[in-house]
Amino acid sequence: MRTSIIGIYEDEKVLMDAFNRLQSEGITIADVLSPIPLHGVWEKLKLTTRLPLATFLYGAFGAIATFGFLYWTSVVSYPLKFGGKPLNTLSFIIIMFVLTINIGTLFTFITYFIREKMYPGKKVELAVPRTTDDQFTIVIERPHNMSAEEQKKINTLLKETGAVDIIESNN
Amino acid sequence: MYNTRVRGILIKGNKSFSDVSRDIIKPMDDKTPLWWYISAFIASALLIWGVWGFYNTITVGIGTWGLNNNVAWGWAIINFVWWIGIGHAGTAFSIFLLIVRQKWRTSINRAAEAMTIFAVMAAGLFPLIHMGRIWDGFFIFPYWNTRGPLWDNFNSPLFWDVVAISTYFMASFVFWYIGMIPDFATIRERTASAVKKKIYGVLSFGWIGNAKGWLRFETAAILLGGMAAPLVVSVHSIVSMDFAVSVVPGWHTTIFPPYFVVGAIFSGFGMVLTLMIVMRKLYRFKDYVTDGHLDAIARILTFMSLIMGTAYLTELFMAWYSGSEYELFTFMKNRVTGEYKFAYWTMLICNGMIPQLFWFKAIRKNITIVFIISIFINIGMWFERYVIVVTSLSRDFLPSSWATYEPTITEIAVYSGTMGLFILGVLMFFRFVPTIAISEVKGVLKETSTLKSFTDEN
Missing domain, CATH: 3.30.70.120 (Alpha-Beta Plaits)
Structure with a gap:
């Protein structure tokens, strides 16, 4: 003790x-x-704290994973033209931007609690x-x-x- | 992290740390006041009426709305944009002011963030029900399906909207929640009630306030805030693109993203002002939400109102300068004059002119007038969305299909329902959550007691 x-x-x-x-x-x-x-x-x-580094890595992962998914669905899996735009389009940037923040935020939030060993109902005296x-x-x-x-x-x-x-x- | 000097007295009354905790937690410990029950009753009645509206929409169909061939977007989209705009204040207020190190945010950020959560919840209901067949709502998500698989159209702003709004809700919520953890721990340790100790014990996640914990807490707060700040700009830019990427006169314009973002922050700050005046009156929080705080918000609104006025005039100028007869018709014949002129002028007067009264110190100091002006801003911003959605659609390129739009009782019920949901949410927040960020106020308490108030200086 x-x-x-x-x-x-x-x-x-x-x-x-x-x-x-x-x-x-x-x-x-x-x-x-x-x-x-x-x-x-x-x-x-x-x-x-290495939380900022973790957040950066999550964000980078989010950006790459989102682009990968968009590219795969729109160019590889089902290449369907919308309004004459190229299959690999600049519109992806908008979704990538938002999902980078999404994944960065969610994972930072979770990491914070894991690193602090905090959870709902944790008993403290x-x-x-x-x-x-x-x-x-x-x-x-x-x-x-x-x-x-x-x-x-x-x-x-x-x-x-x-x-x-x-x-x-x-x- | 964000350790900077403050401009003046933010907390009055020479409070000690213990006084701050006591004052802010007091409304949660006191007997529920009568006004709370009355307000909750009215809000519940509105919500029940709204549930009827939802039920009617879903069981009978979108035909229960006053939409027609031309005006395919009516109150649902107006209200969606209005609520999202209001929701922007929480993040704009809390996070922008955090990033620009404005410590006067500490008394207001919690309520503004709560407002965001409930406003985004209210907003999110409209895209859901406007589909009509709500049970097919999952079509919007890109999932492996038997149609190819055929994926979503990732070029569509409507898809961007879904991603943006859900991210915005999540980011706002986690930022809000993480900020409340130390305050929940304060309640956990202060309360004499075993039930409360249990509940706030669960909510506080075992917070103890040690050095490393605070370091990680502040780092996480600034990281989450930093990531949510660009969302304030992107979410309403994306909402504006729902309109701007179309070829409809009055919508197809590059001014829309900044115009929408400023409009959202303007309407949100208007609602923050309304809410803070009500809160400080009901809970006697004048020592925390001082006249200086309200004065600062009023000044920001004056500036925002100028931008809004400039945007309205720019739209008119561009309609004329573009040489497009359709643009000119929409603006001059269908907005400034014509059937919808009441809505247009209400928008212009409420947003561009009335808030200019805040230039006068006497007006800014009269809280009743400030409150009334904040209500005008809320009304004006609703009419702005009405003007944008309805006037452009009701008379477009084909005169034979021109039609006037009027909301039906179902649309009004749905809108009232979301109002009920919002008010009920805010009432729950007033009752069960510390409405002012206790630990953040304590953080600026010492610095603020020796300097002169910035309102007194002026």
Whole structure:
């Protein structure tokens, strides 16, 4: 079971200052939970996402697959002339444009949930439920072999930096 | 991602994060008000009347409509284009303003997006039932069949329409839904009701609001928004091509795609204004949807109205300049004057002239007048579609088959039904979903409390 030390803050600015202070003291921060996105935290925790790349690939697949289908149906499977237009026509671009967005959107949406391991009805037990409302938390993992001094140092730092409460959680 | 400064006070009343959650969730926790029941009753009555219209159309046939040899497209297409246009506001509002980093969108985007969903649902019903034999509707999809297989005509704008509208609905819905997930989690954690906790627990997909989650959330939102933005332009361009690729005078014109797109955004913003004024009044959301928000929408409408007026004048000029007697006849004899002049002038006055009153600050500040003007825009844009569809068809190249079009009671019932569906959808949204994006408002809350309001500056 994983144990964490959680510092609870009530202001994003205080939290950011605390975050910087803890990092400068060499403490590894596992996560930050907040009711709003905190852009500074992502950079400091070196978090990145490959979602844009995935979206690009889905879009490229969508464009190619749509053209392939249109070409096959209109030129190979049943080459029927409409209004004297060529079989492989520029009109395809319109359908390709829309379906590129369609496939890109749908797959990005699905990928987001898969990567986040989110699904309807997923049960969560938040150690600090108010992180979805008006509180911010800094989560520090506590290994079993963490020394008492180290734990004390963390607690002191959290307090000094303005944490309104410090709790331990097994989630 | 989209971390920019804001122009002025967007949220009044020195709110804390907790106040924001409380205020926005309050209408969902309170006892259902009487006005909600009355509105829901009226909307349901309209919907039931609409169901009768649908039933009549499907069991008896399209003959129940006032269509004739010439005017083969009547209210169904008018209403379809009208609803789709209204639906554009949500995406235009929410996504364009997201991309151009306008933070005042945060109080309004959720309602505008909801409006899109219900308007597109209402719009989608018309292409379905106008086929008459609705059970053959699957013919439109390219599927392996025993006729060759004979595939769809991929050069047809009607096919493009099906692809565009269904994509638009899906893209709008996923963008709307993903934006609501953190708010559903807020409700899940705040509510004391076990039932609500369960329902919003399911809807929130286990959102916890950790750093990586927020990063992916914002990335996904901007990606989905970025992909949906071109749809705003393409969907109504494609709808306009239903008309523009024909050889009918008044339709066969290259101005149609931009003219339709601007018209759609104009009508959509008009409906957003109507809805937001109603919402802020009923839910006392004046601290969130401030006069500054309404002022900003009114300014956009002034600009849009200018474009609409220019488009109308350009059409008249081109009819004259083209030297085509058919074009000239359609515009000068069948629109500006003639049997349909009431519809034409209603369109011109409501869309091109009345919104110009927004140039005056006193008008923009008087919310009652702003509300009335927004209603005029909705009416004007309906008449625009009426003018385009009916006047061009009723008198085309063959005078012996000229005919006047009037809607029948079935067409009126179907239209009323979609109105009922829309209103009922909006009422459900008011009751069960946070009408303002809680987490997005919190995101701009701090920045907005120290700066001067942009309306106060002017």
